[in-house]
Amino acid sequence: MIKTRWSRQSIYFKLTIFVILIIIFQALLLTGAMLIGGVLSRARENAYQSFSEKVSNRQETIEREMKNRWTNVDPYLIQIAGVLSDYPEQKEFFDAVAKDLIAMLRTTQTTGAFIILDEPNAAEVGNPVLYIRDYDPMLNDVGNKDLYMVHGPSELAKSLKIPLDQTWGYYLKLTDDNRAFFDQPYRNASLTFNAGLLGYWSLPFQLSPNDLPIVTYTMPLFNADYELRGIIGVEVSLNYLNQYLSGTDLQRRDSMGYLIAYSKSEESHLKPVITSGALQKRMIRETEPLLLTRVHSELNMFTIENHDSAEPIYACLERIGLYHLNTPFEGEEWYLVGMMTEGSLLSFVQRIQRILSASLVISILIGIAGGIFISYGVSRPIVKLAKQVRESSGEKNLQLNATGLLEVDELAMAMEAANNSLLDTALRMSRIIDLVEVPIGAFEIRENSDGVFVTDQLWHLLDVDIEERNLLIKDKAAFRKKLDQIFRCPEEGEPNVYVLSKEELCWLKIKITQWEKDVLGIVMDVTAEMLEKKQIKADRDRDPLTGILNRKAFQEELKHQMSEKQAGTAALLMFDLDNLKKVNDAHGHQFGDQYILHAVEMLKTIAKQHQMVLGRRSGDEFVLLLHHFSNRQAIRECVNSFFNRLQNVAIGLPDGSHKPVTLSGGLMWLEGPDQDYEEALKLADEALYQAKRSGKESWCEKG
Structure with a gap:
């Protein structure tokens, strides 16, 4: 609800933004008028002028003392x-x-x-x-x-x-x-x-070294x-001189005050030589020349770049004229430097800026509040109408309450008519599909709708209960999630067919097409078709008596297993039942079949199911693939263990006696997917007959 209301396309959002923009425009217009009128620049200029006048007055005082009194x-x-x-x-x-x-x-x-x-x-x-x-x-x-x-x-x-x-x-x-x-x-x-x-x-x-710091004025005597006999002069201690550098006229409290800087004509920088006050000594680096950036050329106003203050420091320079022209020391210049922090010098300017900023912020807040209030009153009936539409059931005719806004009510009536017509169409289509008695369902996901349009058969096919149905039909995101769950279980080798887990497995065929931005889908139950295919495949690939792979199916499975990148150590084994002909002659083929089945069950125990493939080559011949072993010795141990177990296995005969189940085996090592199957089978067969010649009930390896 809130997300929709604040969407850029909503009336609520647009009305709010419109009112905000009007009030901000008015605030900006007033602020711009003040700025264009020069309020801030005039206030800044007045601050510079006042600062410059104070420094100039102090310079005149110090210059008067130094030139007229102290040098008298x-x-x-x-x-x-x-x-x-x-x-x-x-x-x-x-x-x-x-x-x-x-x-x-x-x-x-x-x-x-x-x-x-x-x-x-x-x-x-x-x-x-x-x-x-x-x-x-x-x-x-x-x-x-x-x-x-x-x-x-x-x-x-x-x-x-x-x-x-x-x-x-x-x-x-x-x-x-x-x-x-x-x-x-x-x-x-x-x-x-x-x-x-x-x-x-x-x-x-x-x-x-133990004396106080001083400056002197000296002349030849x-x-x-x-x-020429010597010099005569006077001294002024820095403690006494600092009384003239107090910055109370600049700022009553925490004043940076004044300092005296010195430069020679051949030097471009000023070096602080006389500083005053603990605050000034802490902020100004006395060992470095002043790095100055001019901000007002007429008033000799600068900013000091090398200082240790947390805010900018402004400096006003006034030259102290100590020497006459064409005298030896006219190139040595002394300057009185008045200093103020930005917060002190431009406090009135900053106050005006804060007032303008506060006015702008207050205007924005008033605009937001006014915009929300106005747009809420206009959009509330529309929001209620949208809520009714969202909460309405897709299976019933839509009935909307009047909003009191003529244009909106006309739109609501048109929506009712369109929705009811669409619902009737969907119901007719669903009845037509039911008459055909085909297990098929359909759905449509529209770009401009939060819900999903479906036929009745779809819910039965997807095995959805009533509670979940009400959720899916209103929320297309949840419906897509339901489809994604089904798409995670595809049937191998069958395009667009997916396995659905119910009480009994079933298969659904889902075809989806995109039409502009809408999605159309058809869902069909193909369980009977899939069961028939699987039965045909089982009859084709399995030996009727033992249920294991027949000759052709075994060959295909062997190629598949050996084509894997990490098939490990693998071997092909041929097995032959010893004395099957004697069993058939003595007790009949029916008991001979039991003898074969018993042998197959034993063969299935040679290795784990995921490490072996077992197939029947002919009446008493079986072929076995062992794969994914770590090394050849592991396979040898596996086969030896099997033959050891065979010594303790016997089958009961019809006459009450017992006959051991015995086999002979031949093993051929497989090197990779490119190895010829028939050649490997031939070598394994040779190893098998070698085992038979050696006395049966044993196995031999080749290769």
């Missing part, structure tokens, strides 16, 4: 250069400029300020240095209690009442890991005496006579 060294550079000329000795020089260096530290609001001098023996003992650090630039103590001396004379720290840092050293030992901030401005000092044009921002590094 020039006012002190001139003064310190003059003091350097007045105090060429490093100790007096550091004593004289210490307060100026502290003032520079306070003014720039950095975490450290330093002067590093270059001396001839610096490579051995280290460079003379005055390095003062403020771990919290926003908190200024009048007595300088918040300052620490990282490098420099301890006597000077004591006079200034500044404690020594835990990583303090008198000199600064420059190594390959920490000397870039010194070498870069120092090596380029020959280009100009304007130290401001040679300012250099270093990448993050550590002064010593000239004395008043423009002699």
Whole structure:
């Protein structure tokens, strides 16, 4: 019922699909109008624009701090250069400029300020240095209690009442890991005496393994006579710099925040150099360059491909302008990179998409519900009518109830008339067949009908009871299954004849023809004909006295057995009854026949029935085929066992005495189906007469 209702050809299915398609079309029309109107693209563009503006504002803040505040060294550079000329000795020089260096530290609001001098023996003992650090630039103590001396004379720290840092050293030992901030401005000092044009921002590094990571801004230090003496600069610790990389403006919670990336002009990739936040450090691979795919060229919007986040990460890049054109370090570019996950950046876009998707799903559900409701009301009377037709008996006139739908009721009346006319025709045909008194039945399986049209005689021929009849006549699949069961038992050598197991065996002849997509069949009872054929065959192939195969039938069976692919080891044996003539002369041919029958019964015990074929060649000669043995020795043992048993077998004579049943035998080995039967029989006969000459009651083999 359900399968039929949801068939693509049913009214129920078509009405439901029609209503669903209308509602889906309306939903798609509304969704398409919103998409064409640019709702999603506009929302995505707004998200990109907002993201870009926040990154741009943060870039301006950081650039302003780095270019205007943290590098505001020039006012002190001139003064310190003059003091350097007045105090060429490093100790007096550091004593004289210490307060100026502290003032520079306070003014720039950095975490450290330093002067590093270059001396001839610096490579051995280290460079003379005055390095003062403020771990919290926003908190200024009048007595300088918040300052620490990282490098420099301890006597000077004591006079200034500044404690020594835990990583303090008198000199600064420059190594390959920490000397870039010194070498870069120092090596380029020959280009100009304007130290401001040679300012250099270093990448993050550590002064010593136990020191905190920092970035520095350094310039060459000239004395008043423009002699290069060292460098001067400030440091910004990464802890302090990270305060400017907080991503709360991008996302209040779980923000990816900002990072600073670096590249050289000859390099095409950006490498993260300053990262912030545990979430960012977990998601961004700091040891790898950023693999970027551009998504918006005007707003410098990209997606980061190499990350460890479960969802896409978007990045907005803004260049931090640190260097002037035509300066030594203009090729080194710093970028502020703002980052947001897709779920955070496009949350509003995704919300709109979810609303549109939910609307579409709800529309489909409403369409399904509405389609089912409408189509159910229309198709229910038709379904009831179809149920009546299916449940009606094929043997009675069809009577259908009114549905209340005019067109359907007219169709029902036409169906009643057609069915009743067909039933009358079938009944007349069945009566005509009954009058002929021929055991024949007929059936028809129609493509467009679930049931089967049959004549009354068919059920008797198929041996079907009333309960099974009612099932088969309504279900053509069950009827076909019934036919398949019959087709599994064909009669060998008789086309279209099958054995049907009843209380007594019977044979049916079934002829089937295909007419377009319908199947027509005739079933006839041919039991009498088959019994007659089998009796004729038995009379033709069997010896009248013993019932075993005669000479010709044995020869045919031998060819059949030896033609099998796996006939095994086989042998042909000739047997001759000893002293049959004496028995006939002494007691008559009737008792001689009993003697023969007794010998045949013994011969039947030589091997198992499926391993032997026994036939009568003439009056007292018998021929035996042994086949499907594993080897020759097995056949020899079988024959020896038979002759041993014969010694204990005797037949009672009419005079009350007993006479042993004795035979002589000759064996010839068979090699295959191509072996000549007459030749093999001749050799077996020779072996038989050899056994007789040796004293009878024995056997010999040949070949």
